[in-house]
Amino acid sequence: MSDTSLIDELPGELLMWVLIVSELLVFGAGLIAFMGVRLTDPSGFAEAQSHLYRTGAALNTGVLVTSGFLAARALRWRQAARRGAARLALIGAALLGVVFLIIKGAEYGGKAAQGISYETHPFFLFYYLLTGFHAAHVLAGVAILLLVAWRDDPRNIEAGGQFWHMVDLVWILLFPVIYLLG
Amino acid sequence: MPSFSFARDTHADRLTRAWAGLIALSLASALLTLVPIEPRLVGGGILLLALCKARIILARYLDLECSPAWLRGFTLVLSAFAALIFALCLV
Secondary structure: OOOOOOHHHOOOOHHHHHHHHHHHHHHHHHHHHHHHHHOOOHHHHHHHHOOOOHHHHHHHHHHHHHHHHHHHHHHHHHHOOOHHHHHHHHHHHHHHHHHHHHHHHHHHHHHHHOOOOOOOOHHHHHHHHHHHHHHHHHHHHHHHHHHHHHOOOHHHHHHHHHHHHHHHHHHHHHHHHHHHOO | OHHHHHHHHHHHHHHHHHHHHHHHHHHHHHHHOOOOOOHHHHHHHHHHHHHHHHHHHHHHHOOHHHOHHHHHHHHHHHHHHHHHHHHHHHO
16 A cells, blocks of 8 residues: 555645645636636627737736746756756746736726726626636746745755746736636 | 756656646646637637646646546536636627
């Protein structure tokens, strides 16, 4: 009989996995509620969706997956005792997180210029709630990446990277539902 | 040690391939929205591509490829989520 339980098979910190599952459940519930409310006014939701800046959001997908790649490489490099390369990769990942927030800020600015707020239509209430909550996670993630670049113990980098990949994963699920599904 | 270097490079290559796969799937999603076909088919395709991307992030970035049981579990739950979203899209 094996001594290792299924829980022991999880890479990294167990608490980070609890956080990842919790966040996926929260965003998943939000997206299901969004699709549920959409049923009450499909044409209104489609019209509201046409005001979104899809190109910017698609660009942000590339920015986040590239940032996640750098964070994953940072851990491998730190484990191989390449501390300088790992730190640079983490700083690069954090900078791409800032790029994501700048594009997101431009998108919000564009909506404000058109007079669109969370009160305009229920679509925009969900849009601001879900993308805004995700952007708050990106902001927290940038701070965490910079923190683990400074305190660069491999376990810190692994935990910081896990948080960042969770942010990436949530965006991968959120982007098509909010921006693309018509 | 040569064996250590080989293992490290292999892992790095897998990460690079994962990143390239994610970019390719993201481009495919963008292109799919431009194809003049039934919107519901487009929606299904987009959700399928998102599921593939999520699996790559779980397997390679979050290292769940080392724990196949967990990777299967996450994939199953995310597939059920995508199926529910698609069903709500079809209603």
